[in-house]
Amino acid sequence: DASTCSTGGPTWDGVTPYSRAEFNFWAVPGSVTYDISLIYGYNVGMEISSSDSSCDAYACTISSGCPVSGPDGSCYSPCCSSVDDCAPGALPAGGGGCTNNAGPGPNSPFYYGACYNAYAFPDNDGAAGYTPADNVDYTCTNTDITLTLCPGTTSDIPKKKRSAKFLY
Known part of the structure; x- marks a missing residue:
């Protein structure tokens, strides 16, 4: 449940939406590259932070307004315009709703x-x-x-570069 942060795991087939934190400790020796991905949907709020205050913290918590609601308060992938669109997976081989499995989907905005x-x-x-x-x-x-x-924080991390224009 997205609001209570219950346990469980994704099915990897588009049926269970999930938030994903990604870390790469190998790209730059002595460093870590990180991000939060909502490509597969959203099911739990998260925050990535460092003990080094000069490193940016990233956070994401969606409390309402989900365009395609999933089970237990989750949200389906931004690449899907409906639950049925996500049935073959959030990023199906045919491209799904995200242009060429790369560009914005119908709910990316x-x-x-x-x-x-x-x-x-x-x-x-x-x-x-x-x-x-x-x-x-x-x-x-x-x-x-x-x-x-489930950090209790929202997406109030300062915007670095902001563009609202989506090119499909």
Whole structure:
């Protein structure tokens, strides 16, 4: 349950939406690159922070307004315009609702507006040229990282680069 932070796991088939924290300790030695991804949906609020105050903290908590509601208060992928769209998976081989499995989906603007420091579509970092390509991942030179589930904080992390224009 998204509001009570119950236990459980995703089914990886689009049936169970889930929030995802991603960490890469190998890309830059002595550093960690991290992000919050909502590409597969949302089921639990989270915050990524560092003991180094110069590193950005990322947080995402969605309390209401989910465009495609899932089980137990979760939200389906921004790539899906309906529950049936997510049935073959949040990112099905045919591209689903996110352009070429890279660009924005029909509900990416909602996710981007709610959690602007989280991936709202697969290429939210700009790697394939889709926009907005905003501050969705961060490399911290301190590997002492904390992931907090159900943090009680919202997406009030300062916006680094903000663009509301979506190119599909």
